[in-house]
Amino acid sequence: MTSENSTLADFGWNNFFASQVELGETGVPVRVMAVHRDRLHVAGPAIDTLIQPFVETPDDEEAFATVGDWLLLDAQTARPRRLLRRRSLFKRRAAGTGRKLQLIAANVDTLFIVSSCNQDFNPARLERFLALAKEAEVTPVVVLTKADMADNAGDFVRDAGKLLPGLLVEAVDARDAESVACLTPWCARGQTVALLGSSGVGKSTLVNTLTGERLETQGIREDDAKGRHTTTGRALHRLPAGGWLMDTPGMRELQLTDVGSGLDEVFADVVSLARNCRFSDCQHETEPGCAIQAAIGSGEIEAARIKRWRKLAAEEAFNSESLAERHARARAFGKMARSAMAEKRARRGE
Structure with missing residues (x-):
């Protein structure tokens, strides 16, 4: 436009x-x-x-x-x-062992977190995307595709909804315009929606249906029910309702960086329990008076959720610390270079 x-x-x-x-x-x-x-x-x-x-x-x-x-x-x-x-920024540590920061998208209002009602459904992956959304103060909406191919789509909706209180979850057939019409409230004039999800969950098909454009899509592999990755770059697509939709490449290695508060919000139930531990430095394993282990024992919380929290929290802390150290070195080098140039100009009498 x-x-x-x-x-x-x-x-x-x-x-x-x-x-x-x-x-x-x-x-x-x-x-x-x-x-x-x-x-x-x-x-x-x-x-x-x-x-x-x-x-x-x-x-x-x-x-x-x-x-x-x-x-x-x-x-x-x-x-x-x-x-x-x-207003908002999504970023990650780039894939591989380096520490380069990769910007994903800016000024997004709503994040469609796309998964599917099959073997690709993965709570740990969804929690990663939810942490990104919460850190950026962007509204997350979980969109479960391939609902038409599942006998138990409602079970997937319930499992996704358990990850965060009040989380909006929609199950759709990404090929059917009537089915995806439930997403139009977030696609109004001037609004920007981003899509995140692993390869093959139907993001390109969903983009096609929402925009009327024809992006290349691939079928589902029979061996693992996963689709083939098709999107190769990020771009804004005009929506008929007046908004903008941003597709993103499938992210097989989304490393969390600087999303500590986002993780705390996604795992607010776990963080709240941890405050009741007897020791402030409790590792939530075998320490006496551990509120988290007591909650697991009583069935109040699942051990798998605690495991995912520990893993994501450790990953985020490591990546954020590494980036901070690198930025500090860059600032120190810049300061040293400016000082050297100033001394050089002074010797020249400039």
């Missing part, structure tokens, strides 16, 4: 972003629709183009633009001036 009749509000612009534009500033607001290797696809009223990326601080990975961001372009050169502050 880039016609003269469109407005910034059609692209998701609101008072939060408008308040960041200084009085008399002549920059042109545009939204990042897609990120390519060396170009950003941006759009707004009467503009739809590719531009070069821009960062103010190369050492700060969060200064890079990602899908959903808002930029101010120079009115004359169409070069980006600055990146506007985000």
Whole structure:
């Protein structure tokens, strides 16, 4: 949508972003629709183009633009001036053993967490995505696809709903427009929805049905009921109801980073129990007076949920500490380099 009749509000612009534009500033607001290797696809009223990326601080990975961001372009050169502050940001540690931070999406209002009513349904994976959503203060909605192929779709809905009090869960046939109509309240004008889920759960099919576009899809493998991964990049798709939908590649290795409060909210029942342990440094294993072990023994909470909590909490703490240390080193190096340059200029009499 880039016609003269469109407005910034059609692209998701609101008072939060408008308040960041200084009085008399002549920059042109545009939204990042897609990120390519060396170009950003941006759009707004009467503009739809590719531009070069821009960062103010190369050492700060969060200064890079990602899908959903808002930029101010120079009115004359169409070069980006600055990146506007985000309402929400999804990020992760990139796959592999490195510590590079990868930005997933920005300025999302609702997160559709997509799983399916078959062997792919995985509570631990759903909890990872829920922690991301809660940390970013984005509304999560679990969307269970392939409900038409399951004899017990209701069981999957109940199991998902147990993961978080008040969690919204919808079971759909991703190929049927009438079935997915239950998702339209989150797809209204100016709203941005993101999809997250593992490969093959039907995200591309769901995008096709919601948008009317035809993205490539693949069938289900017979050996494990999993689909084949088709989406290869993140991009915003226009929705008939006026909103925007952001598809994402399947994430087989989603490493949690800086989502401590999100985990605490997803596992609020466990955190509450831990406060009642006799010892403040309780490891919740064999210590006397452990409230969590007592709750497991009484059937108040499942041992499997405690195991998932411990695993995710340890992973998040490790990744966040590693990133903090790396950022500290980068800042120290930058300070040293600036000091050296200042001394060099002083010797030259500059």
